[in-house]
Amino acid sequence: MDEAANAVASERDGTAAQAHGGAAVPDLDSVLREHGPMLDRIAGSYQSEPGRREDLLQEISLALWRALPGWRGEASLRTFIARVAHNRAIDYLARHRRVEDSLDETHPDPGDDPLRHAEAQQRRRNLLDAVRQLPLGQRQVVVLALEGFSLRETGAALGLEENTVAQRLSRARRQLRDSLGASA
Known part of the structure; x- marks a missing residue:
């Protein structure tokens, strides 16, 4: 089975794949559960309007889903996640060329x-x-x-x-x- 098929099979049965450096690649659901509040705050620092912030969070989630198999454990997972989130947010801003006024709406x-x-x-x-x-x-x-x-x-x-x-x-x-x- 090729690498893409292995990734799909791994995703389907919920097992974690191994990155090239030997570090276990966490599944996206666990990453979003553990780091979701941080990701929401990062997205909120770039986008204040709730609908746009949610769009950005979805883009960040997709970017993480694509990037996680490439994580080799050279940096901490948290650092890797923050880097992906910031890079996606910068791309988002470049596309929308608009910075909103308000951030995170948690109270x-x-x-x-x-x-x-x-x-x-x-x-x-x-x-x-x-x-x-x-x-x-x-x-x-x-x-x-x-x-x-x-x-x-x-x-x-x-x-x-x-x-x-x-x-x-x-x-x-x-x-x-x-x-x-x-x-x-």
Whole structure:
């Protein structure tokens, strides 16, 4: 059986294939379950309108489905997934040439204090609006930093040197402080 037929058979019976480097290739469903919130936030950093964000998430999912068999374990799976997601989002933006105004629409738990909930939502909206206004290179490193990626992981995900990541992150933080200070 050829490689394509093996991939189809593997997909059909739910078994994980082996990448060339020996690392087990996870199935798309498990990747989306485990990394879905991160993918949603990445998509939200590029596209605010819910319908367009959903379209982008579908494109990211398709890109992951195509890319996962090529993962060789040279970088962490999380880093690989973030890189695929960012690359697909950049392609999406290039095709649509339009950046939307609002990001992720998940809401913090209001708990017992609706006023605190409203204030938290406003702070989140302000931050996300400010992040969206950053130049693309800075926005990418900020989104991954907010996801908890180290400088090294961010560099691996974006194909950048650690020093470049650190510079972009420093500039982005300074710009965010200026922007949020002006709107506060």
